[in-house]
Amino acid sequence: MxxxxxxxxxxxxxxxxxxxxxxxxxxxxxxxxxxxxxxxxxxxxxxxxxxxxxxxxxxxxxxxxxxxxxxxxxxxxxxxxxxxxxxxxxxxxxxxxxxxxxxxxxxxxxxxxxxxxxxxxxxxxxxxxxxxxATQLTPIQSFICSECQEVSTSSALCSQCNCHFSSTNKPNYFFSFPIQSQVERILHYNRDILPTRRCYAVSMKDICDGALHQKLQSEIQESFLTLTLNVDGIQPNKGSQKTIWPILLVINELPLKRRFAIENIILAGVWPGPSKPSRTEMSIFFRPLVEELVTLEQGAKFQYQDDNNSSTSARIFLIGACCDKPAQALLQFLPEPIAAFGCGRCEVEGFMVRTEKEGNVRSFAMTLDAVEETYLRSNMRFDVLLDLKLLHEQIQQSFPMRKRKSLMEQHRLEEKGILGPCILRELSYFDVGRSFMADTLHNVYIGAFVCKLFEYFD
Ligand SMILES: [Zn+2]
Ligand SMILES: [Zn+2]
Structure with missing residues (x-):
């Protein structure tokens, strides 16, 4: 045989x-x-x-x-x-x-x-x-000048402030990948997702049944696609301190089965580490993607590269980000998730409580009254608080140093944790509060679920 x-x-x-x-x-x-x-x-x-x-x-x-x-x-x-x-x-x-x-x-x-x-x-x-x-993915390498906190195209000399980089003053760098050609390649193999299906959602089964997608369906007449973003640090080796941060995107209109297949994942950037980016570096790292997204929101033409040379056009909107809490805090420009005002969803300050092992931990527990009085984070609140922060900075400058500290403390409470501008605020259908989705892996499955398990088996 x-x-x-x-x-x-x-x-x-x-x-x-x-x-x-x-x-x-x-x-x-x-x-x-x-x-x-x-x-x-x-x-x-x-x-x-x-x-x-x-x-x-x-x-x-x-x-x-x-x-x-x-x-x-x-x-x-x-x-x-x-x-x-x-x-x-x-x-x-x-x-x-x-x-x-x-x-x-x-x-x-x-x-x-x-x-x-x-x-x-x-x-x-x-x-x-x-x-x-062989793909046409050619990364663009950019360097971050530690002097002026701007992007430099050269690794030897800052193209913004002309300061010299040396072996002791090495600039951090990152790679960005244009996403339009990647969307084009995915569309080539998934032509059924355009034109955008419009349907009134009776029940919530997928992100396309959600309020934001339904809003887009009623407001955008042309074909469109929506994206969900993730950014997180991964350790290339177990136990190593080095982290690599990729920016990944998926197309929400792809059926669930195909949505997270490796060939349908869009890679928008890589932060090679070795340490995690700061909030400012995160904003600079996201700049090329946000700039491209702003143009893609207006619509783009996608070639199918087939025998008939056919093409289609669509507008592209980022509508959600699903990250773990530390990554979300960097992107949202908020304090650490365990610090005061560290919640990405609302403006609760939280308070310190003693633990059984004589430690301290921040609790975000609230009374029902407090829940009603606390604002949820949103684009509108973000704009108000950022303006307030800028105003506070000006006021602080005019005060003598010795009085500044107590004033800053008071201002900090009023600013509700906003430390700077969230870069995703520039997108038209992204809400810097609501669009950060619940991270079910950490919050539900290894958060609440594990706590419940301990309760049962203790
Ligand atoms: Zn510089
Ligand atoms: Zn909250």
Whole structure:
């Protein structure tokens, strides 16, 4: 049985090799009908060659492969007889997929083709994969000057204030990736999400049933897409102090099943560390993304890059961010989540309580009356408090130093924790209070849920 399979594979490889050599791809007899009904996993010793097993599991995959093979055949018939490296790479990937060949086997086939002097054969399986997966993602590197806190394009000299960077005064840096081309690539494979489906939500099943999306549906006549953002520090190695901060985005209109698939994740920037960004650095890090989002809100054209060169246009809005509390505090320009006014949702100050182990911890517990008197964070409140903060700063300047401290303390209470401008305030459908969604992982599943578990098992 095994020998029969090997024989078949060899025949196939030889045929393809010969055809490629003779530049007659269309003469390759891949015989889709026959291959379609054989699933290698389902073959067992008792079956004979004449009794192939019909597999239902791989029907759709086989159909996809057959379509691809037909397409290659058709291309070979239509066009002039130049077989590019990409053509050969595609053919070999299909061959690997269909027969579940190992990477080593692919390397052998490649060496064989190269020994026969077949033109345009990639040098290795690794090279082949690289040539097919090469993306146009080119990061833009920017440096942050510690003197003027501005972005510099040069790593040697600040392009804003002309101060020199040295080995002791190394600027922090980050990478940003334009998102329009990434959205274009996702749209290419998910054309069903445009034009935007509009439906009156009777029940809340997904973010598109939420109040903000419903508002967009009624206000925006053109096709549009909405995004959810996440930024968080990840440790590349366990126990290491180094953190890397990627900015990730997903398209909310993609069905849940596809939304978080790795190929549909948009990478907008990377903060390579080694330490976490400060609030100011976070704002600078987000600047290129916010600038691009401001233009995308007005609408952009997306090419599908298909045979008909068709395209579509859509407006893009960031409507939510889902981050853990420390990351949200950086982005929202608020104090640490355990400090006074550290809540990202409301303007509660909180108070210190003694713990059983003689420690102190801040509690944000409130009476019902206090709940009614406390403002929720919102764009409107943010604008009011930021204006107030700027006014306070001016007043403080006019006071002598010795009186300044008590005044600052009083001002701090009035400013409700606002430490500076949240960069996402510049977007038209992002609310710097409500759009920061509840982080269910930390708040519910390992927050409230774990507390409850301890209660039950104590
Ligand atoms: Zn500078
Ligand atoms: Zn709160």
């Amino acid at each position: 095994k020998r029969w399979k090997q024989q078949r594979l060899q025949n196939q490889a030889i045929q393809i090799g010969q055809a490629l050599y003779q530049q007659n791809v269309d003469e390759v007899n891949i015989n889709p009908e026959m291959d379609d009904i054989i699933d290698i996993n389902s073959i067992n010793i008792n079956n004979t060659i004449d009794d192939p097993i019909i597999s239902n599991v791989n029907v759709s995959e086989s159909r996809f492969l057959n379509d691809a093979i037909d397409k290659i055949k058709q291309l070979a018939c239509d066009g002039p007889n130049i077989i590019t490296e990409k053509d050969i790479s595609c053919a070999l990937v299909l061959l690997k997929k269909r027969y579940r060949l190992s990477a080593r086997c692919m390397d052998d086939i490649i060496s064989l083709l190269r020994t026969f002097n077949v033109p345009n054969v990639p040098s290795s399986w690794y090279r082949l994969k690289k040539s097919l997966t």
